[in-house]
Every structure is written in structure tokens, then in C-alpha cells.
Amino acid sequence: MYVNVSGCKVYYEQAGSGKPLLLLHGWGVSCQAFRPLFMRLAEYRDVRAIDFPGFGLSAPPPSAWGTPEYAEMLEALIGLWGIKAPDILAHSFGARVALQLAKKHPESAGSMVLTGAAGIRPKSNVPIWKQAVSRLGKTAGKFGPPGAWLKEKLYAKIASADYRNAGAMRPILVKVVNEDMRPILPDIHHRILLLWGEKDMDTRLEAGRIMNAGLDNSALVVMEGCGHYAFMDKPDEFYSHLKQFWALG
Numbered sequence: 001m002y003v004n005v006s007g008c009k010v011y012y013e014q015a016g017s018g019k020p021l022l023l024l025h026g027w028g029v030s031c032q033a034f035r036p037l038f039m040r041l042a043e044y045r046d047v048r049a050i051d052f053p054g055f056g057l058s059a060p061p062p063s064a065w066g067t068p069e070y071a072e073m074l075e076a077l078i079g080l081w082g083i084k085a086p087d088i089l090a091h092s093f094g095a096r097v098a099l100q101l102a103k104k105h106p107e108s109a110g111s112m113v114l115t116g117a118a119g120i121r122p123k124s125n126v127p128i129w130k131q132a133v134s135r136l137g138k139t140a141g142k143f144g145p146p147g148a149w150l151k152e153k154l155y156a157k158i159a160s161a162d163y164r165n166a167g168a169m170r171p172i173l174v175k176v177v178n179e180d181m182r183p184i185l186p187d188i189h190h191r192i193l194l195l196w197g198e199k200d201m202d203t204r205l206e207a208g209r210i211m212n213a214g215l216d217n218s219a220l221v222v223m224e225g226c227g228h229y230a231f232m233d234k235p236d237e238f239y240s241h242l243k244q245f246w247a248l249g
Contacts, residue, residue, distance in 0.1 A: 002057075005080055006073035011057035012050040016042030019110075020086035021246075022078075023049035024094030026116070026228075027173070030056025033091070037231055040239055041089075044248040048086070050077070052094070054169045064171040067179055071100035075108050085110040087246060092118045092203060092228065096181060103184040111191040113242060116200050116228045119181030120207035185214030192218040193245045197226030197233065 003010050013031060021041060023034045031038075031049035041047045051058040052070060061069065074097060078086065087110040090098040095117030102109045166173045192215055196208035205222065212220040221241060226233040243249060 008053040021045040022086040024090035026092030115195040197230040202228040
């Protein structure tokens with residue numbers, strides 16, 4: 001199904017009945033990443049999973065949004081649906097948006113499960129040579145088409161896979177990864193469960209500990225042997241944590 005909100009045509013899927021539960025996917029994927037979990041949760045809840053603007057089947061946003069703009073879109077969508085304070089399950093980038101929503105519109109979010117949550121900027125461990133190449137690329141980009149070509153080639157050597165594959169979403173990615181959620185954590189008082197993969201190499205466990213310390217009503221559960229997609233690595237164990245947290249069934 002589609003809905004027009006905040007200047008975007010947004011795709012979403014809905015199933016089940018009961019108290020609303022909103023699923024928010026991570027960067028570079030779509031709501032389909034949650035598909036098996038979506039069906040299990042729909043046995044107990046009114047589950048809605050969106051494709052964020054610029055991902056899956058949703059049109060890109062009209063400008064280079066950051067997470068505050070994505071949160072405003074989400075708040076408008078919740079209002080359009082006419083639902084009140086849905087619980088939220090969010091992964092990675094989706095957790096950034098969920099936290100912004102909880103900060104800016106606390107009445108629009110219920111309890112939350114955040115898994116592999118992005119938003120804690122790590123201390124820089126970029127090698128000196130990469131820093132030098134980055135500075136050279138920025139300088140080259142100022143000198144017209146030849147410089148822009150050189151900048152693209154240099155960045156291709158040092159950039160992350162997300163950056164290389166971002167395409168038209170690259171300005172948004174650059175904006176998002178430079179946002180740090182730490183300053184807003186003390187203002188968020190929702191009941192939150194942080195589910196973290198022990199071997200998550202994208203949002204490391206230390207980030208989960210920092211986030212847990214910054215929130216005043218959260219708990220951190222570490223899933224052994226899991227990576228960034230803990231809900232795919234151990235789906236039954238992951239679901240059991242959700243079932244206990246939300247008293248499903």
C-alpha cells in the first residue's frame with residue numbers, strides 16, 4: 001500500500017490487529033528485511049512496516065533529509081493513520097529515526113525495541129593515509145569537472161560500501177552518519193529494550209553500552225554469536241525477547 005506524506009510517496013505493509021506496532025528498517029534495505037518477524041508479530045499486534053523514503057518501493061525525499069526530517073515524516077504518517085503511540089521495533093538507521101521521534105514527539109511513540117541501533121559516533125580511528133586522501137579529494141572537487149572526477153575516484157578507494165552504493169541518497173547518508181544521538185538521549189524517557197549482537201561490526205557493542213547509559217529507562221541485552229542483523233542470525237531467540245518485553249500471547 002502507498003500513502004502520500006511529507007512530499008513523499010511512502011510504501012508500507014500492514015497485517016494483524018490489536019495495539020499498533022511499527023517496524024523501521026535499517027540503511028540500504030527495506031521493510032522486507034523484517035518479513036518473517038513481521039508475520040509472527042502480526043499474530044498478536046496491528047503491525048505496520050514502512051519503506052523509508054529513498055528505500056525499497058518508496059520515492060526519495062524531496063531534499064537531503066537528516067533524521068529529524070525522517071522523524072517528522074513518521075510523526076505525520078502516524079497522525080494520518082490515526083493511531084496513537086505505536087510501539088516501535090527499529091534496526092540501525094531506523095533506530096536513529098525512532099529516537100528522534102521520541103525526543104521531538106514523545107506522545108507519538110510507545111515502548112521501543114532498538115537493535116543494532118546507529119547513532120553513537122565512534123572515536124575516529126581512520127588511518128592517516130585515508131585522512132590525507134579525503135582532504136585531497138575535497139580539494140580536487142573544487143576544480144570543476146576534472147577535479148570532481150578525481151574526487152570520485154579517490155573517494156571510491158576509501159569509502160564504505162554504504163557510501164559507494166548510496167547513489168542519489170549519498171547526501172542523506174553523509175548527513176545522517178555525522179549525526180550523534182548522545183545529546184538527545186537524556187531527554188528520552190520511553191521504556192526501551194536494546195538488543196545487540198555480540199559480534200556486530202557495524203554498530204559495535206560499545207555503542208550499545210553508551211546508549212544504554214545515556215537513556216534513563218532502558219535495558220541492554222547482548223545476543224551471543226550475532227552480528228548486525230541479530231533478528232536474522234537467531235530469529236527464535238530474538239522473537240522470544242520481543243515476546244517477553246511486550247507480553248505477546
